Each structure stands twice: as structure tokens, then as C-alpha cells.
Amino acid sequence: MVDLQFPASLFLSVIPPLLFLIWAAVRNPSSSTSTKIPSSYPVLGSILVIWKNKERRVQWISDILTSVPNLTFTLRRPFGYRQIFTANAANVQHMLKSHFYNYPKGEVFRRTLRDFLGDSIFNADGDNWKFQRQVSSHQFNTRSLRKFVETVVDSELSNRLVPILTNAAARKTVLDFQDILQRFAFDNICTIAFGYDPAYLLPSLPEAKFAVTFDRALRLIAERFNSNIPFIWKIKRALSVGSERQLKITVEEVREFAKGIIREKKQELKEKNSLESEDVLSRYLSSGHLDEDFVTDVVISFILAGRDTTSAALTWFFWLIFNHPGVESEILKEIKEMNSEEPVYDEVKSMVYTHASLCEAMRLYPPVPVSTKSALKDDVLPDGTLVKKGTRISYHPYAMGRVEKVWGADWAEFRPGRWLELEETAKKWRFVGRDSFTYPVFQAGPRVCLGKEMAFLQMKRVVAGVLRRFKVVPVVQNLEPVYASDFTSKMKGGFLVKIEERVPGTEI
DSSP: OOOOOSOHHHHHHHHHHHHHHHHHHHHSOOOTTOOSOOOOBTTTBTHHHHHHTGGGHHHHHHHHHTTSTTSEEEEEOGGGOEEEEEOOHHHHHIIIIITGGGOOOOHHHHHHHHHHHTTSGGGOOHHHHHHHHHHHHGGGSHHHHHHIIIIIIHHHIIIIIHHHHHHHHHHTOEEEHHHHHHHHHHHHHHHHHHSOOOOTTSTTOOOOHHHHHHHHHHHHHHHHHTOSSHHHHHHHHHHTOHHHHHHHHHHHHHHHHHHHHHHHHHHHHHHHTSOOOOSHHHHHHTTTOOOHHHHHHHHHHHHIIIIIHHHHHHHHHHHHHHTOHHHHHHHHHHHHHSOTTSOHHHHHHTOHHHHHHHHHHHHHSOSSOOEEEEOSSOEEOTTSOEEOTTOEEEEOHHHHTTOHHHHOTTTTSOOGGGGEEEETTTTEEEEOOOOTTTSGGGOOGGGOOTTHHHHHHHHHHHHHHHHTTEEEEESSOSSOOOEEESSSEEETTOOEEEEEEOOTTTOO
């Protein structure tokens, strides 16, 4: 049965008053640049100011959050639908740890995203989530991380990324560095998680049809998730028209790609007749969960986590350090001081200043700017906000990185030093982190990101490998790129750069 959850007759009956309310609101709209909580109208809610800010939704919500005393407000959408947004660390700790049981993804969340994410770990609660987390966790022990950085990442860096950058520097060609980093991350996650090398970062930069399709699916499912009038997408899905028809076709293509990987792995395991492979996909297929649709969900979730987050963080990082040459100099100094006789894993882990610079980049431009839960029961947040059963509540890492009371009056500055202390005796930097509820870029509590350490190892290895030999120079300078977000953030229009080799004899 089609789940519309809104009678068509009722929909038609509200059109005339809705049009009248739109006309009335247009005569006295809320300012699209206002940081005040937007005005709300009966039935209509704050739809007009929401529409006005749809291209900068993340920034607009952040502006409001950082302007209200408790860093929390309720956005009223049409037909009485409400969503709470918060940048209050105490509220985040309440949701993600102390009252974790009361803030699952929720049925509305899961139902909305199921067509794309299925029952994968990003769209799961309860026992299903616990099982997936337990199986996946084996991939993130020290032995696996060491193998990841010393074989997979290092090979991709030396044999693919560096030659591409060398060629671009010699030919003075323009690269979309965002695309290059996504290809790099995609090859990495497929190799480590599935034992499959898609070879997207070959020198020819082959057509990345799957990546384009995956991005389109992400954009369409994000439009559905952020819909202000949810019953409209449900009607479109039932009729198979418009964006919902596009989504169905695109998701089928994504899932067919994932199933191809699964079939190859099944054949490989059958021929070996034993679990010689240690990748995540082999573990799932050997755990008794042979349902292809479920394992497909797992593959898609790993691609989403491994490709988009690290590439987004690195894209903004390279743009920031170009605009802060003092920071780049400190990173280069750290790279120069690295002990080349150490194993790559130990060498990368010792990059304290680079680690701080990456944290600072993600404070300003988090790969996942907003994360949403749903209240299982009525509750009261630490700041006094009432939460009704079934209410969606979103914590906002993008806004949390801009709270002056937390980060100081210079919060807008890119300053890695805010994460460091100088050890007087050793004359070395010591990293000083923030608690994960103040800085929830990798989530926090029981659902804290399993791949956090893997992400840092990969990013630091890329930074060292690239900056040791090259300077990444944006084509467009003195203009901040547009921060765009579906589920993960991107630079709108890509990150066009020229690559310059460091002067011979001065490279590190």
C-alpha cells in the first residue's frame, strides 16, 4: 500500500487558504538575511523564509543558532510540522550519550532514506545497528589501520596521485582537485572495505560514471529528506514522476554497481573456500548474512562514509592552507622533521601540527554539517527546550564551530594553534582536543564514527605526500568558495587548481 499519510481531499481543501496565506506573507515577509527566529503563519509555518534560504540552508540555520542565547530554536514548517535545531553542547551530550536511548534515527528518518540507504548502519537503530557496528569494528583495529595506511593509501598516493600531479604541473593544466580527492578516497575505501579496486585515479582519469550517479542519488534523496511538505514527495513517488522517478532510476544504478562488487566477492570466497580476505564485505558475507539487498546496503554506506567525508575535509583544508601561508610553512617544517626511517604508520601518527590543522579546517567546514535524530518519548533538553514525542531534532556541527563562547572572538579565523600547546621541555607541540560533544564532527557517544582514526591517517598521509613535492594553487583567489551540502559538504562547482612543483633542491 502506498504511504501518502495525507488524504488528497484534504490537500485540495487547503489550497485556497494556503494561497491566501502565501499572498499575506509576501506582503510582510521575514527578511532572508535576518538572524532572528523566522515568523510563522498558520498552516504555512515559515515556508517563505525557508524557500528564500534554500541555497544556503546550512549557513542560515547556523546564523540563527549562534544569535540566540541558548543556541537552540524550533523551525516551524507547513501543517504544524516542527524541527528543533541546536548548537548547544549540553544538548548534544544529552542526545548522543546520557539519553541516547531516546534519540534514535527514528522511523520517519529510516522510511525517508530507505530507498537509498536501505537498512545500512547509517539508517539503522537497535539490534540491526549493533550487529553492523560489531562486524564493521574489526576493520578499525590497529593492525588493520597500519595495513591501510602502509599499503592501500601509500600505493594509491605513490602510483596514482603523485604522477597525476606531476603531469599537471609539467603541462600547467587545471585540475578539479575536489574530483581528484574523491577519486582517491573512492579507490581507497573500495580496496580496504571490499577488496576491490575501481581504479578511478588512473592517469587517464577515466569517466567516473558511478560517482556521478552516486552524487545524483545523494542530491535527490537529500531533497526528499529536507522537503518542507513531505506528502508531496510521497505523491510523486506513488505516481513515479519528477524527482522521485529520477531517484528510483538513479538508485537502481547505484545498487546494481554495488551488487556487482558483491557477486565478485562471493565468487572469490567460493573459489578460496575460506575466509582469507579480511575486508568488511568478506566478513559480512561470512557472517551468515547472505541476503544480497542487505549486503548491498552495507556497501553503499561504506562508499558514502569513505569517499565523501575525507575528500570534503581535504578539499577545504588545501584551500585554507593556500590562504594561510604561515600554516603551510609550519606543516612543511613538520614534514621535513619526520623520520623517514620510521614505518609510514608511525610517521603519520606523529604529525601533530597537521592533525591540528585538519581539526581546524573541519571546525569551519565540517564534512557532515547537520545530523538528525527523532525523539522516542517526550523530553526536556538541558537548556529547557521541550521535545515532544516524534519531533525531529538536529544538532549542527557547522554552527557549533562558530560559537564565540566556545571558540573565542576569533572563531572565524583559521588558527590551528587553538588546538595546540607547546611542551616546554621537549619544545614540541602537544595536541589538545575538545570533547566530542563540543566538537561532534565525528559524532559522539555510542554512535561515534568508527572510521575516525582511519580518516585522520589517510588525510595526514595525503597532506604529507602532496605538500612534500607540490603547491596547490586555486585558480580563483581572494574569493571564498560556496559551501554546499546534501548529506556531506562540497565546494560548489568543484575546486579548480593549478599544481606547482616545489623548486628542485628545496623539495622535502
